[in-house]
Amino acid sequence: MSIRDNIEYINRLKDEAAQKSGRTGEDVLLVAVTKLHDADEINEAIDCGITDIGENKVQEILNKYEKVKPVRWHLIGHLQTNKVKYIIDKVAMIHSVDSLHLAKEIDKRAAQHGLTMDILIQVNSAEEESKFGISSEETEQMIRDILENCPNVRIRGLMCIAPYEEDPENAAVYFREVKELYDRYSGIRHPNLDFKYLSMGMSNDFQVAIEEGSNLIRVGTAIFGQRDYSRKMGE
Ligand SMILES: *Cc1c(COP(=O)(O)O)cnc(C)c1O
Numbered sequence: 185m186s187i188r189d190n191i192e193y194i195n196r197l198k199d200e201a202a203q204k205s206g207r208t209g210e211d212v213l214l215v216a217v218t219k220l221h222d223a224d225e226i227n228e229a230i231d232c233g234i235t236d237i238g239e240n241k242v243q244e245i246l247n248k249y250e251k252v253k254p255v256r257w258h259l260i261g262h263l264q265t266n267k268v269k270y271i272i273d274k275v276a277m278i279h280s281v282d283s284l285h286l287a288k289e290i291d292k293r294a295a296q297h298g299l300t301m302d303i304l305i306q307v308n309s310a311e312e313e314s315k316f317g318i319s320s321e322e323t324e325q326m327i328r329d330i331l332e333n334c335p336n337v338r339i340r341g342l343m344c345i346a347p348y349e350e351d352p353e354n355a356a357v358y359f360r361e362v363k364e365l366y367d368r369y370s371g372i373r374h375p376n377l378d379f380k381y382l383s384m385g386m387s388n389d390f391q392v393a394i395e396e397g398s399n400l401i402r403v404g405t406a407i408f409g410q411r412d413y414s415r416k417m418g419e
Pocket residue numbers: 217219240260261345386387388402403404405406
């Protein structure tokens with residue numbers, strides 16, 4: 185299967201899942217996750233209609249940035265505060281904000297560049313020790329703290345990485361919890377709080393995530409094939 189075939193197939197599944205939740209595939213943004221894939225592969229995906237790409241490491245963005253055609257970049261992995269300055273003017277959105285400390289650094293760097301950075305708050309609804317993100321209960325306070333302290337940050341929604349499940353249906357409960365939180369803040373209009381994105385679903389579970397209300401999926405393997413970790417690009 186080529187990258188083009190894979191994208192077409194995913195778009196079909198995305199559409200089917202969206203219809204099950206009363207929407208269409210156009211209501212769900214496909215972010216192609218390009219970590220450990222090179223600029224040629226990424227450009228091929230862009231030629232097939234991909235408009236948004238996701239990377240989990242700052243260094244990989246820097247390595248590929250000049251070689252990749254114009255596209256919206258998303259930082260989806262854990263972000264260390266000392267690296268915010270390298271990507272603040274390169275990414276459209278940061279999905280992985282899980283502390284006020286990080287949000288403040290994003291705010292500071294955004295101010296220096298005269299921009300407002302769109303962010304998502306990462307919610308670890310399954311409360312897995314191995315994953316980053318705050319608990320569902322902490323979300324309200326995090327939103328309040330960011331609104332109070334970070335005028336150059338705009339909270340656009342929530343992000344969740346569900347535990348890997350052999351049967352992805354088992355992840356539905358974790359997605360549902362984050363969707364409930366998302367709905368709670370969606371109606372609020374505030375210059376720095378304007379929910380638009382619920383980032384949930386990866387290769388293994390994106391159909392379930394969409395059925396539970398996700399409107400942004402982050403898909404890597406199902407587009408590009410298995411990642412070759414021996415490549416360790418940008419390490
Ligand atoms: C790697 C990654 C993905 C994509 O995972 P696949 O299983 O390859 O689709 C999605 N989200 C995050 C945060 C990732 O690091």
